[in-house]
Amino acid sequence: MSLAALQQEFMGHVLDEERPLPRHWDARMGEGLAIYRNAYRTRLIDALRETSPKTALWVGDEAFAQAAAHRLILHPPQGWTLDLIGEGFVETLEELFAADPDVADLAWLEWAMHLAFTAPDCPPMDAAGFAEATSDFGEEDWATMRLAFMPSLHVRAVSRDCGALWRALEREEPPANAPLPESPMHCIVWREGLEPVFAQVPARDGNHLAAMRAGSSFGEICAALAEELPADQAAAEAGAMLGDWIGRGIVQGVSSGLPVAG
Amino acid sequence: MSGIPSFHGFGLGLRRPHYSAFMAGDVPVDFIEIISENYMVDGGRPLAVLDAVRERYPVAMHGVSLSVGSAQGVDWDYLARLKALAERIEPLWMSDHLCWTRTSAHNSHDLLPLPYTAEALDVVCANLARAQDALGRELLLENPSSYCSFPDDEMAEWEFLSEVCRRTGCHLLLDVNNVYVSARNHGFAADDFLAGIPMERVRQIHLAGHTPGAILIDTHDREVCDDVWALYAEAIAMTGPVATMIERDDAIPPLPVLLAELDVARDIAAQTERRAA
Numbered sequence: 219m220s221l222a223a224l225q226q227e228f229m230g231h232v233l234d235e236e237r238p239l240p241r242h243w244d245a246r247m248g249e250g251l252a253i254y255r256n257a258y259r260t261r262l263i264d265a266l267r268e269t270s271p272k273t274a275l276w277v278g279d280e281a282f283a284q285a286a287a288h289r290l291i292l293h294p295p296q297g298w299t300l301d302l303i304g305e306g307f308v309e310t311l312e313e314l315f316a317a318d319p320d321v322a323d324l325a326w327l328e329w330a331m332h333l334a335f336t337a338p339d340c341p342p343m344d345a346a347g348f349a350e351a352t353s354d355f356g357e358e359d360w361a362t363m364r365l366a367f368m369p370s371l372h373v374r375a376v377s378r379d380c381g382a383l384w385r386a387l388e389r390e391e392p393p394a395n396a397p398l399p400e401s402p403m404h405c406i407v408w409r410e411g412l413e414p415v416f417a418q419v420p421a422r423d424g425n426h427l428a429a430m431r432a433g434s435s436f437g438e439i440c441a442a443l444a445e446e447l448p449a450d451q452a453a454a455e456a457g458a459m460l461g462d463w464i465g466r467g468i469v470q471g472v473s474s475g476l477p478v479a480g
Numbered sequence: 481m482s483g484i485p486s487f488h489g490f491g492l493g494l495r496r497p498h499y500s501a502f503m504a505g506d507v508p509v510d511f512i513e514i515i516s517e518n519y520m521v522d523g524g525r526p527l528a529v530l531d532a533v534r535e536r537y538p539v540a541m542h543g544v545s546l547s548v549g550s551a552q553g554v555d556w557d558y559l560a561r562l563k564a565l566a567e568r569i570e571p572l573w574m575s576d577h578l579c580w581t582r583t584s585a586h587n588s589h590d591l592l593p594l595p596y597t598a599e600a601l602d603v604v605c606a607n608l609a610r611a612q613d614a615l616g617r618e619l620l621l622e623n624p625s626s627y628c629s630f631p632d633d634e635m636a637e638w639e640f641l642s643e644v645c646r647r648t649g650c651h652l653l654l655d656v657n658n659v660y661v662s663a664r665n666h667g668f669a670a671d672d673f674l675a676g677i678p679m680e681r682v683r684q685i686h687l688a689g690h691t692p693g694a695i696l697i698d699t700h701d702r703e704v705c706d707d708v709w710a711l712y713a714e715a716i717a718m719t720g721p722v723a724t725m726i727e728r729d730d731a732i733p734p735l736p737v738l739l740a741e742l743d744v745a746r747d748i749a750a751q752t753e754r755r756a757a
């Protein structure tokens with residue numbers, strides 16, 4: 219057997235215990251393979267549990283291990299880093315717990331916090347920096363202004379108050395039911411210094427944040443707000459949102475004019 | 481290509497429960513070993529911790545994902561990130577394992593065993609030479625624990641390792657516990673292994689605990705056993721003074737427990753040196 223064929227065969231046995239042994243691999247080989255298979259499963263399920271400990275606590279260890287195993291069977295890891303083992307796990311939980319959207323919301327929050335933990339280091343733009351960068355802005359500049367956000371920023375519309383759920387699980391006091399937010403919410407995650415943090419914001423702010431992050435201009439956001447609110451309120455709201463983002467430290471830079479390619 | 485600095489002393493692995501002690505620099509060790517992949521990230525706390533630790537200790541980089549035995553070759557993106565980390569922390573040296581971890585489609589995140597064949601030897605030497613070129617330095621290759629041996633084998637593990645050293649100029653990281661575990665699992669004599677490798681190429685030694693059973697498993701979750709200490713004494717009588725560290729990755733005890741265990745290694749090394757003098 220060539221080395222490539224041997225490695226394909228061996229990996230096949232690591233991934234699948236039902237696979238029949240080739241004729242020239244004896245029972246002793248089978249015992250060894252079982253050790254590698256077992257170590258593979260344990261390591262990867264543990265790695266998923268390490269990135270989603272609150273989700274594991276929320277759904278219970280057995281249900282979590284089943285979901286993790288389901289994920290790994292359908293999507294065995296391809297990359298070299300175990301750090302990204304949780305990529306796509308939220309989608310798996312959305313399918314498996316379709317009736318309980320709080321599970322995927324919570325898992326998303328843990329995954330976003332995990333990604334923020336090792337996101338690139340860069341200082342946020344503070345209010346003074348923003349004032350300086352926009353000091354000579356004319357009307358056209360404000361309309362075409364685009365923001366660069368911190369690389370640690372993640373935004374998601376959530377159906378439950380996953381912040382309250384997070385804090386309850388942190389105290390290891392899981393509530394009977396996931397708390398409902400008072401009004402539709404987005405959850406945002408970013409990093410302050412070395413600490414990943416999250417906050418919940420009203421759905422409207424969250425939608426506009428997501429739009430600007432996807433490349434919308436400030437003018438487009440203002441126009442969208444003007445359709446929802448009276449003109450003076452829309453302008454005030456746009457300014458307040460911008461101030462809130464800068465205050466939180468999720469803005470990294472500002473530019474105006476036509477978007478630069480790339 | 482730069483050589484490996486002459487360095488010996490006693491070290492421990494950098495693991496999360498002990499971050500603050502190592503950052504403060506008050507742990508009496510001569511060097512620290514990191515798992516390279518844990519710090520091959522864009523930013524944040526892991527790199528901040530590593531930078532602080534590096535200011536206080538020499539650091540050896542120990543990788544688990546090179547997959548030097550993969551039939552489809554090296555992963556250039558991985559090597560580029562590994563090199564970037566090396567440039568950041570200027571390690572004593574960099575090591576990985578004589579094993580494979582991935583096929584073109586999947587990554588096992590485990591150190592899988594190689595058949596000791598002429599074909600595998602060619603693959604390992606070609607991959608290792610490419611990796612050493614890309615990194616601009618010679619690497620240390622570690623003997624892994626293994627739980628399978630292949631009917632295809634054409635040579636012993638130590639013959640395979642010796643030939644890799646000869647052809648690529650690489651050095652060795654001798655894991656004494658892995659020699660013990662593999663010897664028991666595959667029925668060879670640990671002494672034959674020690675006598676069969678080029679001891680002058682050994683730049684670092686690993687010690688660790690394993691789980692006993694019909695097949696021994698390299699779990700790094702308990703103290704080093706007496707048989708492995710005895711084998712360590714034999715090994716360093718052959719190598720002379722060499723950097724030694726204890727690997728502990730599970731059921732990690734408080735630092736004083738690991739330091740006391742490291743003192744055992746110091747004592748054995750001192751006794752061996754006295755006997756040799």
Ligand SMILES: [Fe+2]
Pocket residue numbers: 622655658686727
């Ligand atoms: Fe080792």
